[in-house]
Amino acid sequence: MLSLTINGKKREFAAGLIKATLSALLDELKINHATIVAEVDGEIIKRQDFDETKLSSGQRIELVRFVGGG
Amino acid sequence: MADKLIIAGREFNSRLFVGTGKFSSNEVMARAIAASETEMVTVALRRVDIENENDDMLKAIDTEKCQLLPNTSGARDADEAVRLARLARAASGIEWVKLEVTPDPYYLLPDGSETLKAASILVKEGFIVLPYINADPVLAKKLQDAGAATVMPLASPIGSNQGLKTKASLEIIISQATVPVVVDAGLGTPSHAAEAMELGADAVLVNTAIATAGDPVGMATAFMQATQAGRLGYLSGMAKGIATANASSPLTGFLRDGE
Numbered sequence: 001m002l003s004l005t006i007n008g009k010k011r012e013f014a015a016g017l018i019k020a021t022l023s024a025l026l027d028e029l030k031i032n033h034a035t036i037v038a039e040v041d042g043e044i045i046k047r048q049d050f051d052e053t054k055l056s057s058g059q060r061i062e063l064v065r066f067v068g069g070g
Numbered sequence: 071m072a073d074k075l076i077i078a079g080r081e082f083n084s085r086l087f088v089g090t091g092k093f094s095s096n097e098v099m100a101r102a103i104a105a106s107e108t109e110m111v112t113v114a115l116r117r118v119d120i121e122n123e124n125d126d127m128l129k130a131i132d133t134e135k136c137q138l139l140p141n142t143s144g145a146r147d148a149d150e151a152v153r154l155a156r157l158a159r160a161a162s163g164i165e166w167v168k169l170e171v172t173p174d175p176y177y178l179l180p181d182g183s184e185t186l187k188a189a190s191i192l193v194k195e196g197f198i199v200l201p202y203i204n205a206d207p208v209l210a211k212k213l214q215d216a217g218a219a220t221v222m223p224l225a226s227p228i229g230s231n232q233g234l235k236t237k238a239s240l241e242i243i244i245s246q247a248t249v250p251v252v253v254d255a256g257l258g259t260p261s262h263a264a265e266a267m268e269l270g271a272d273a274v275l276v277n278t279a280i281a282t283a284g285d286p287v288g289m290a291t292a293f294m295q296a297t298q299a300g301r302l303g304y305l306s307g308m309a310k311g312i313a314t315a316n317a318s319s320p321l322t323g324f325l326r327d328g329e
Contacts, residue, residue: 007117035126036118037161044160062117064157066128068099069114069143070089070228070255070277 003057022053025061036065073305075272077250078166078198078219080137084109085267086297087139087252088290089277096130098286103131106280106290110273112139112168115158139200141168147181148188155192167192168222170202178228182209186216193217202254205236210243210251221247222275224255225266229278231258234265244270260289260296267300268308 093099140158145151226232250272283289
């Protein structure tokens with residue numbers, strides 16, 4: 001079991017369901033990689049590094065994107 | 071007319087900046103942005119809603135024509151603002167940032183000392199920093215000295231549509247600034263934008279008044295025209311107000327002899 005806190009909410013993934021990388025997680029959540037930025041445990045992950053970023057249980061992941069604002 | 075606004079080396083033909091919040095749809099937003107003729111649009115960063123995947127709003131913005139200006143809205147102190155700015159740069163590759171630090175959710179007034187602290191950090195990291203501030207001439211000067219690319223004093227609280235409540239202080243900021251002054255927040259009607267430009271502001275930023283209008287595209291056009299009118303009025307040398315009448319028609323005439 002892979003247990004992650006994503007945008008403040010705890011989520012669990014069957015270990016076999018995703019290869020434990022950030023890219024695979026985004027695919028699993030059906031999130032377009034090109035439109036978001038990610039932080040893992042407070043560290044910004046560049047988009048080109050999504051594939052190589054390994055995830056492990058207990059990590060805090062923030063996924064943010066641009067929205068309308070003044 | 072070669073009256074260009076220059077911020078951090080980039081030339082802008084338009085002196086109206088447009089915020090992208092509160093539009094009813096991306097389609098309406100895109101049409102309002104086009105009608106406004108703006109070349110600078112603000113955007114915010116928020117958590118992805120994992121349950122409800124939304125459209126990518128950036129697709130609706132012509133980023134060839136418009137400089138994207140990510141803001142740090144939601145930040146309540148300098149650290150949060152710096153974090154948001156870094157995220158925005160990672161997301162977009164854009165180094166421009168509208169720095170806003172608003173600890174008070176009721177009036178959304180900016181925290182000057184935290185803003186100055188964040189601005190100093192972000193300037194050192196290579197950001198082009200456009201800070202949103204209260205209309206405080208001393209703070210404006212300190213931010214300018216810290217390397218801010220503009221200062222963006224508020225006219226009245228964000229989204230309040232109250233117009234130029236800070237007029238006297240805005241005039242002082244405008245008279246002292248060596249960086250462009252962008253009047254931001256609270257401009258509720260086209261005449262407010264014109265008034266700010268007549269004071270000598272270099273640009274205005276409008277969001278709520280356009281986005282929540284009955285016809286946002288019509289209102290975007292109205293703000294575009296008002297901003298241009300106010301600017302041209304300012305450049306053309308405005309007549310001074312005086313206390314008594316000063317006839318514009320000749321008073322000497324033929325109706326009464328001996329006058």
